Amino acid sequence: MSDSMKIEQQKQAVSEVIAKYLTAVKTWDEKAFRETFHPKANIQHYYVKGDEIKTITLDEFVGSIDSLHTKYDNAEEKAREIEISIVDYLASVRVAFSFVMGPRTLDGQDLFNLAFCKGEWKIIHKSYYL
Template identity: 30%
Template sequence: MTDRQAIEAVVHLYVEGMTFANEAALRKAFHPKCAVIGHYESAVEWSTRDEFIAAIVAEGSAPPGTQPHMDIQTLDVVGDAASVKVSDDFAGMRFTDYLSMLKIEGRWTIVNKVYYLHN
């Protein structure tokens, strides 16, 4: 598997984890020390991985059979660092996410997420 394919697989894991409130998938996609940052309900939200996952799980899963929306708009890789811009949906909202990724011990992981919530 190429680095690009491995990165795309982590992004798929992340989007499907959000769509179906899959805690295990989200824990696998995100580094334990990552931050999730963006404006939500008119305030800056700055969450740890665990706070983010708890919020996703509390919202609950999309109905079975839902096709997750995911559009990778850019994917840039240099060595063991990567940046991904992806459009996705969660709980009826459209987001643009900027994912910083790092290859650690041979495995790509999301180390930071900055998001924009579309109106």
């Protein structure tokens, strides 16, 4: 198998992780959501208005998504564009998205870093802004 074919297979596998993440957010399947992340992953939210960065744990991020589903009938991250880059055992993914919460829609960007750990791609870091 050529290197370009291997990279395309890796990109497809990474794309499937991101698709699983997006579906889990929409349907709020906490188990599937957690399965996309490495347990030690961290999440950073850049607050554009306050020019601040907030770093949270995976558990805190799960709580945040859960609270949105509790508060609104719908909470969904809709990808508008996805770019994937692979470097050996690491992947970088940019997702331009619209996040729908009840009647509100906010546009933002996700930057995911994934690592190929124990035969699977896992999100190890997520930075985003809304």
